[in-house]
Amino acid sequence: MPEIETDSGAFAPPGGAPPAKIPKAVIKRLSRYSRVLQELELKGVEKASSRDLAEALGVNSAQVRKDLTYFGQFGIPGVGYYVRELRAQIKRILRTDREVRVALVGVGNLGSALMSYGGFQRQNFRIVAAFDSAPAKIGRMQNGAPVLDIARLQEELRSRAVDIVILATPGEAAQIVCDLTVKAGIKAILNFVPTRLTAPPDVAVHDVDLSIEMESLAFYLR
Amino acid sequence: MPEIETDSGAFAPPGGAPPAKIPKAVIKRLSRYSRVLQELELKGVEKASSRDLAEALGVNSAQVRKDLTYFGQFGIPGVGYYVRELRAQIKRILRTDREVRVALVGVGNLGSALMSYGGFQRQNFRIVAAFDSAPAKIGRMQNGAPVLDIARLQEELRSRAVDIVILATPGEAAQIVCDLTVKAGIKAILNFVPTRLTAPPDVAVHDVDLSIEMESLAFYLR
Numbered sequence: 001m002p003e004i005e006t007d008s009g010a011f012a013p014p015g016g017a018p019p020a021k022i023p024k025a026v027i028k029r030l031s032r033y034s035r036v037l038q039e040l041e042l043k044g045v046e047k048a049s050s051r052d053l054a055e056a057l058g059v060n061s062a063q064v065r066k067d068l069t070y071f072g073q074f075g076i077p078g079v080g081y082y083v084r085e086l087r088a089q090i091k092r093i094l095r096t097d098r099e100v101r102v103a104l105v106g107v108g109n110l111g112s113a114l115m116s117y118g119g120f121q122r123q124n125f126r127i128v129a130a131f132d133s134a135p136a137k138i139g140r141m142q143n144g145a146p147v148l149d150i151a152r153l154q155e156e157l158r159s160r161a162v163d164i165v166i167l168a169t170p171g172e173a174a175q176i177v178c179d180l181t182v183k184a185g186i187k188a189i190l191n192f193v194p195t196r197l198t199a200p201p202d203v204a205v206h207d208v209d210l211s212i213e214m215e216s217l218a219f220y221l222r
Numbered sequence: 223m224p225e226i227e228t229d230s231g232a233f234a235p236p237g238g239a240p241p242a243k244i245p246k247a248v249i250k251r252l253s254r255y256s257r258v259l260q261e262l263e264l265k266g267v268e269k270a271s272s273r274d275l276a277e278a279l280g281v282n283s284a285q286v287r288k289d290l291t292y293f294g295q296f297g298i299p300g301v302g303y304y305v306r307e308l309r310a311q312i313k314r315i316l317r318t319d320r321e322v323r324v325a326l327v328g329v330g331n332l333g334s335a336l337m338s339y340g341g342f343q344r345q346n347f348r349i350v351a352a353f354d355s356a357p358a359k360i361g362r363m364q365n366g367a368p369v370l371d372i373a374r375l376q377e378e379l380r381s382r383a384v385d386i387v388i389l390a391t392p393g394e395a396a397q398i399v400c401d402l403t404v405k406a407g408i409k410a411i412l413n414f415v416p417t418r419l420t421a422p423p424d425v426a427v428h429d430v431d432l433s434i435e436m437e438s439l440a441f442y443l444r
Contacts, residue, residue: 018356025279028435031316031438057247063281063282094441095444107241110339111237114432116331119431120433125435166436169278171340188442190436204442206436215413216428217410217411219287219315219316219317220249220409221386
């Protein structure tokens, strides 16, 4: 199989700064491209065109090519992309080619569901610790991770080298926990609480809105 | 405030067929436009351009205009869109301007979390019943909805006029429940189980992948 020329070295300089000008939406599409490629790989498909990727995401082919151009030169004109190789490149760009260490705050129903969610582990995310304030929960193991006292959040996030924090607290606690998380030096927060959080510009906060998918489903009710 | 000319009557004919040629991705973007408009409305913003919407979604302005053209003529050249009006139009197109009746199958951690999730209610989705197979759960009320025996799924979905079914079962039960749901005449399924389901082409199945957002977050870890 011919090598696909890449320039991805530019995106993972050890300790380098994040490329500042890449739109957030492009990064989100990268992770969707990665899923489409994963499906194609599972089906034994070896090559894909920008059109194939575009159709799966509902954008146009030019958008796919433009998105990928931020990260280097992928694919071969007239041939397309090699599925397995492009997926590996994207995982490298996203930095999910290695284990990502995750902590979860709020071991309620949603938190517990997320701790046992098979989809994270499959994508190299490992929940290394959970935090709660309820004495009955603190100290036990859940899905292989210890439930720790929220009072120790800052020191534990540091000592356990946590990369990403998932927020699944009650709404009124979300901003307080967010602030503590930021103080602990965390730069990436996945927020499941339907509350808009305030965080410094160098901290990436992604809000997960579980009702978006449901809303678009309603369209098909006719 | 001037009236914005619309042709949305074409999309909600009583009992009419769904517009067949509208890409799924366009429908999903509609629901995202709706959220952006909701935020703008909360901030007191009255007008927005296609560029404003485009930037919020990470697509280009032409895409926004093209997406909306499927549903009629919105906005005024040189003025843009009236935020409140466009949002109302989109809700009407998506059919979330009225209450949508939802049933949930699988009252485990994730199911319980979804039942108490504030985000659904806020968008006019009402969970009217839940189903499980565990005798200890059946018969009780949870977040205002009865937990019913999964054995009665088909008849209860019909008699309670359910529009959308949420699947939050263990992986091995997902396809079986999906089949029963389809037999009960349900045309819209929101699948939280990380399993690919098979359903007839006239049934819309949306898979919620909770790890997509996490994956794009990993990019910011550098």
